[in-house]
Amino acid sequence: MHSTIKRPRHLSCLLYASLTLLAFFVLAPVLWLLLMSLSSPTDLTKVPLQWIPSQWDFSRYALLLDWQNGSGKRFLAAMLNSLIIATSASFIALVAGVLAAYAFSRRNASMLLMFAFLATIMMPPITYILPLYSAFSELGILNTKVSLIICYSAMLIPFAIWLMKTNIDVLPEEIEHAAMIEGAGTIYTLRKVVLPIILPAIGATAMLSFLTAWDEFFYALIFSSDLSAKTIPVAIADFSAGRVTDFGVIASVGVLASVPPVLIALFFQRFIVSGLVGGSVKG
Amino acid sequence: MSDSSSSFISNQVSDISPVQSSTTQSQRRGSSADQDDVILSIRSLCKSYFDAEILQDINLEINSGDFLVLVGPSGCGKSTLLSCIGGLTDVTSGEIFCRGKNITQLDPAKRDIAMVFQSYALFPNMTVAQNIGFGLEVRKVPAAERKQKIQQVAEILHLQPLLDRTPAQLSGGQRQRVAMGRALVRDPTLFLFDEPLSNLDAKLRLSMRTEIKHLHQRLGGTMVYVTHDQVEAMTLASKIMVLNQGRIQQFGSPEEVYKRPANTFVAEFMGSPAMNLIRAKVIVEAGAVKIQIHREDRAPLVFIEQAATDALRAFNNQSVIIGLRPESISDVAARDPQRSHSAECRIEYIEGIGSDVYATLKLGGSDVISRLHGDSNVSAGDRQQLHFDLSNISYFDPSSQLRI
Numbered sequence: 001m002h003s004t005i006k007r008p009r010h011l012s013c014l015l016y017a018s019l020t021l022l023a024f025f026v027l028a029p030v031l032w033l034l035l036m037s038l039s040s041p042t043d044l045t046k047v048p049l050q051w052i053p054s055q056w057d058f059s060r061y062a063l064l065l066d067w068q069n070g071s072g073k074r075f076l077a078a079m080l081n082s083l084i085i086a087t088s089a090s091f092i093a094l095v096a097g098v099l100a101a102y103a104f105s106r107r108n109a110s111m112l113l114m115f116a117f118l119a120t121i122m123m124p125p126i127t128y129i130l131p132l133y134s135a136f137s138e139l140g141i142l143n144t145k146v147s148l149i150i151c152y153s154a155m156l157i158p159f160a161i162w163l164m165k166t167n168i169d170v171l172p173e174e175i176e177h178a179a180m181i182e183g184a185g186t187i188y189t190l191r192k193v194v195l196p197i198i199l200p201a202i203g204a205t206a207m208l209s210f211l212t213a214w215d216e217f218f219y220a221l222i223f224s225s226d227l228s229a230k231t232i233p234v235a236i237a238d239f240s241a242g243r244v245t246d247f248g249v250i251a252s253v254g255v256l257a258s259v260p261p262v263l264i265a266l267f268f269q270r271f272i273v274s275g276l277v278g279g280s281v282k283g
Numbered sequence: 284m285s286d287s288s289s290s291f292i293s294n295q296v297s298d299i300s301p302v303q304s305s306t307t308q309s310q311r312r313g314s315s316a317d318q319d320d321v322i323l324s325i326r327s328l329c330k331s332y333f334d335a336e337i338l339q340d341i342n343l344e345i346n347s348g349d350f351l352v353l354v355g356p357s358g359c360g361k362s363t364l365l366s367c368i369g370g371l372t373d374v375t376s377g378e379i380f381c382r383g384k385n386i387t388q389l390d391p392a393k394r395d396i397a398m399v400f401q402s403y404a405l406f407p408n409m410t411v412a413q414n415i416g417f418g419l420e421v422r423k424v425p426a427a428e429r430k431q432k433i434q435q436v437a438e439i440l441h442l443q444p445l446l447d448r449t450p451a452q453l454s455g456g457q458r459q460r461v462a463m464g465r466a467l468v469r470d471p472t473l474f475l476f477d478e479p480l481s482n483l484d485a486k487l488r489l490s491m492r493t494e495i496k497h498l499h500q501r502l503g504g505t506m507v508y509v510t511h512d513q514v515e516a517m518t519l520a521s522k523i524m525v526l527n528q529g530r531i532q533q534f535g536s537p538e539e540v541y542k543r544p545a546n547t548f549v550a551e552f553m554g555s556p557a558m559n560l561i562r563a564k565v566i567v568e569a570g571a572v573k574i575q576i577h578r579e580d581r582a583p584l585v586f587i588e589q590a591a592t593d594a595l596r597a598f599n600n601q602s603v604i605i606g607l608r609p610e611s612i613s614d615v616a617a618r619d620p621q622r623s624h625s626a627e628c629r630i631e632y633i634e635g636i637g638s639d640v641y642a643t644l645k646l647g648g649s650d651v652i653s654r655l656h657g658d659s660n661v662s663a664g665d666r667q668q669l670h671f672d673l674s675n676i677s678y679f680d681p682s683s684q685l686r687i
């Protein structure tokens with residue numbers, strides 16, 4: 001975007017100064033995390049603190065990415081669990097969310113139901129823990145990925161419905177009418193017309209859902225007890241809960257654990273462009 | 284297709300007989316052989332949004348090959364009626380039949396109707412070619428055939444260079460033609476057009492109008508067409524329906540609607556400039572019916588109505604509204620001298636449009652527009668001998684506004 005209005009010089013300076021400050025606040029902790037993961041243990045315990053490591057130490061990454069040793073296995077298993085759980089839950093939430101949102105937005109599905117869905121996210125998670133725990137234990141799915149996928153999809157669906165609904169609501173209804181007149185059924189219209197148009201919103205919802213599920217800690221902590229279901233936030237907590245004394249290891253886990261979300265964000269960013277509806281209706 | 288289309292056309296010709304409507308329609312309803320010929324039939328259709336009644340008691344019937352033009356002021360419910368026919372909005376009450384089948388509750392996708400939306404409603408995520416071919420793709424028409432049909436339609440609508448663009452990269456008029464193309468590429472039972480040419484320039488509009496007319500005659504499709512353009516309405520229609528505030532004002536052939544408007548609303552709505560409505564008094568004297576029009580500056584204008592009906596005679600000594608089209612008041616002598624009356628009138632002001640000169644005079648207390656020859660050199664304030672052609676005069680009841 002090219003701005004045609006020329007900004008006064010001092011305002012430009014102020015703007016860039018503010019942006020630099022903001023960038024520093026956002027990036028400094030990440031940078032420190034990265035530095036910690038690459039510093040030797042002695043550098044990290046030095047007083048006063050050694051900000052720039054005296055030597056670069058990549059040994060923790062080698063350790064964590066090696067399936068053969070204990071820490072590596074715990075870390076990689078948790079990464080895999082998180083990936084499977086977050087992806088499945090986001091996928092379920094998206095499919096259910098899009099269909100439900102379409103029903104709410106275009107097929108006069110009861111708004112009461114919609115509010116009921118939304119009400120579930122108003123309650124604090126702690127209220128659900130006990131009933132869910134006993135239900136899962138009854139079903140014998142405690143400490144499985146399935147239990148967490150169920151939890152997370154339930155948590156994400158209301159949010160996905162709401163996001164998708166606001167995006168479908170603003171679409172000109174005539175576009176779908178045109179598809180129907182042309183002989184397309186609901187599924188065909190959704191697939192060929194509605195979904196491509198709301199792709200940016202779907203991208204945004206997918207990304208936010210994935211990140212929410214990836215970061216979730218509370219349910220994961222309660223419902224998982226070993227490598228078969230533990231997710232990355234729980235694993236990080238484990239690493240920092242005494243078993244490891246090297247801060248560098250914890251920092252490395254943090255760095256590696258943020259790689260998938262960053263990749264996801266970069267990937268979906270391509271979809272999050274606006275203006276896809278342009279030109280379809282008059283005016 | 285070709286043999287059936289010829290039958291459509293012959294049918295249509297028989298429809299434009301001067302006396303049609305009620306009698307022919309009831310005959311048609313009676314005979315079962317003709318029943319298949321009725322493409323669309325709407326019975327007592329009403330549509331309300333909450334407590335606003337948008338359409339009230341709509342009844343209409345059109346036959347195969349008919350070209351029904353819907354006209355009416357903005358907001359009178361034309362688009363809503365098309366939506367009801369297309370199944371895009373639920374009707375509040377009443378029934379819609381297509382080829383004798385009740386389709387009131389039928390899914391729009393199964394109605395076999397093509398529609399050009401007032402707002403175009405193009406698919407923004409598809410190219411022009413994909414937009415036009417959408418209906419064919421839904422119907423699983425093979426790609427080669429699809430491509431050929433898209434090419435044909437693109438040629439008619441002058442869209443060939445644009446086939447690979449998306450709607451966002453088109454101008455308003457180009458979008459409108461894509462919307463047309465999407466409908467024309469198919470061969471449905473019924474076409475619905477909602478102001479399909481409104482955004483085109485005068486030249487393109489004329490050529491598209493001719494194209495639609497040709498298409499209609501060649502394919503014999505049945506059409507319902509909304510327009511605000513008087514010329515489009517008159518040239519394309521085999522039947523015209525005038526709507527106002529959700530009620531049918533008149534339903535008949537273009538000639539009928541133009542020459543014999545059912546009420547003052549239709550009289551004023553159809554034609555440009557509108558029909559002149561003038562207050563007058565009926566005087567029956569020795570069997571002759573005299574129509575007397577008050578003039579401020581001179582003696583009243585009086586002429587004798589030779590073809591007076593009994594209904595008009597009943598208005599003896601009462602006032603009526605007479606309707607005269609501008610072309611019926613001219614400086615050129617009327618065709619039928621028997622039904623003509625001449626008088627000298629003062630011209631208040633004039634407007635030249637090149638081909639004609641519109642001269643305004645005062646009659647019965649209102650402004651009356653007359654249409655003079657384009658070479659006429661009258662100027663405002665002049666007195667001019669004018670010929671009133673009474674062969675197509677209309678009379679309306681001032682209280683009910685209905686035709687007498």
Ligand SMILES: Nc1ncnc2c1ncn2[C@@H]1O[C@H](COP(=O)(O)OP(=O)(O)OP(=O)(O)O)[C@@H](O)[C@H]1O
Pocket residue numbers: 332335337355356357358359360361362363364401
């Ligand atoms: N969804 C709706 N809810 C309430 N009122 C509506 C709705 N859609 C249309 N209307 C009303 O119905 C009336 C008829 O609308 P419609 O679009 O059929 O008019 P139209 O004859 O097509 O006008 P135009 O010539 O301007 O296109 C209008 O008064 C409009 O306000």
Ligand SMILES: [Mg+2]
Pocket residue numbers: 361362363401477
């Ligand atoms: Mg309209």
